[in-house]
Amino acid sequence: MRQKIFNVRVNIFLLIAVAVVLLVFLHATGILRPVENAILYALRPVQKVAYNAGLKFFAPENIESVEKLGVSNQELQNKLSNALIENARLHSLITKDEVLQQEIEYLKTNDYKFQAAQIIGKSPHAGTQIYILDRGLNDNVEVGMPIIYQDGILVGKIIESGANSSKMLLITDSNSSVGAYIQNDTNSPGIVVGKLGLSLEMQLIPQSEEITINQIVVSSGIEENIPEGLVLGQVSSISTQTEELFQTASIESPVKLDRLQVVSIIIQ
Amino acid sequence: MSRNILIAVMIIAVLTIQLSFIDPFTTGIAPISIILLFIALLAFRLEIIPLLWWSFGIGAIHEIFSILPFGTFTIITVLTSVALYFLLNNVLTNKSLFPFVLLAIVGSAIYNLLLLLASTVFYAMNSIEVSLYQVPNLWTGILLQALINGGAAFVLFLLIRLLTRRFQNQFLVRN
Numbered sequence: 001m002r003q004k005i006f007n008v009r010v011n012i013f014l015l016i017a018v019a020v021v022l023l024v025f026l027h028a029t030g031i032l033r034p035v036e037n038a039i040l041y042a043l044r045p046v047q048k049v050a051y052n053a054g055l056k057f058f059a060p061e062n063i064e065s066v067e068k069l070g071v072s073n074q075e076l077q078n079k080l081s082n083a084l085i086e087n088a089r090l091h092s093l094i095t096k097d098e099v100l101q102q103e104i105e106y107l108k109t110n111d112y113k114f115q116a117a118q119i120i121g122k123s124p125h126a127g128t129q130i131y132i133l134d135r136g137l138n139d140n141v142e143v144g145m146p147i148i149y150q151d152g153i154l155v156g157k158i159i160e161s162g163a164n165s166s167k168m169l170l171i172t173d174s175n176s177s178v179g180a181y182i183q184n185d186t187n188s189p190g191i192v193v194g195k196l197g198l199s200l201e202m203q204l205i206p207q208s209e210e211i212t213i214n215q216i217v218v219s220s221g222i223e224e225n226i227p228e229g230l231v232l233g234q235v236s237s238i239s240t241q242t243e244e245l246f247q248t249a250s251i252e253s254p255v256k257l258d259r260l261q262v263v264s265i266i267i268q
Numbered sequence: 269m270s271r272n273i274l275i276a277v278m279i280i281a282v283l284t285i286q287l288s289f290i291d292p293f294t295t296g297i298a299p300i301s302i303i304l305l306f307i308a309l310l311a312f313r314l315e316i317i318p319l320l321w322w323s324f325g326i327g328a329i330h331e332i333f334s335i336l337p338f339g340t341f342t343i344i345t346v347l348t349s350v351a352l353y354f355l356l357n358n359v360l361t362n363k364s365l366f367p368f369v370l371l372a373i374v375g376s377a378i379y380n381l382l383l384l385l386a387s388t389v390f391y392a393m394n395s396i397e398v399s400l401y402q403v404p405n406l407w408t409g410i411l412l413q414a415l416i417n418g419g420a421a422f423v424l425f426l427l428i429r430l431l432t433r434r435f436q437n438q439f440l441v442r443n
Contacts (some may be wrong), residue, residue: 047287122292127387263423
């Protein structure tokens, strides 16, 4: 008579362990990707409803319709282009530099394209600010693309893109860092980093730079996919220590970053 | 068969509500985890084999939305279910209201502690940039979630007993 090596319970635990290893292997090799995409695609409409319901419950003043956003997308594109042009024009007026004159011409001919997307959920790790969007590779959304809100306010960037959905890293996430400068006389440079989903901080500002409260912080365009001139926020407080090489500034975003609904992805 | 379909639909509903209705509007540890509440319910009602497979399914779908290394949530969910099953069948003496509430509370604690452990290990290995340990008010959040889950379990138990004939008191007989 055949003896059982393990009893039924041990067998099932072993089976589950093997199933977990197999699951990880299939995911790592990409074999599971079509199933994952299918699940995300199937859950997308349900998640939209749930997220919108959550917004109504927790932040009713933030509700926007996708139809309104679709109509305003073109207006937004024009506004952003005009803002960038105006920004460069002001610089050229101040510095009268031929290089900046050429930049005006570049901005005029440059045509940013946008893809509207809706936030449908959040990644289940309490320490991160990663939101799930309902657009993915099938909508030309790729990793690294910046995400803006309303009048060209930078709110995040794409960190992962599947077939029909993608993950957005909010700028207040501790993993986020954006090259930026303060719109003052010297365009004080620095890096805007997120602080555990709660706030923004601009670091590595040289001590010699003179910055004041309420000055506007914009992206510097150092990153490959993030254009210059996207608004990050305003300086709300400054921390200066004479023995340090750099000073830091707290930045306040003009939007409630944890209450976003419909955003625009800049398609390069 | 109809029970399996019901469980599958409940899993989808629970995950959707947690990931799209609750988590996006909380900072730090969510005040309630209906996923854990559901796992406690499964541990309360099912035998070990179906419990393990359903836990595996919950964890596997949960993985798709996570940024932790793939497999983390699945393992944590399965281990939590196993712990709750053994707690119910080897420590507690009956299937009634307070054991169910205790399962919800203990399940929340075990799940979050395992998640904290995994998060810390991956952070130390530079697989993720932020550990759960750095979340503000972490311990308060875990305690609050456990207590609120316990309260929700209390209400859920009474509702199910009121609406169905299930969840009548049972004394467990050890083999």
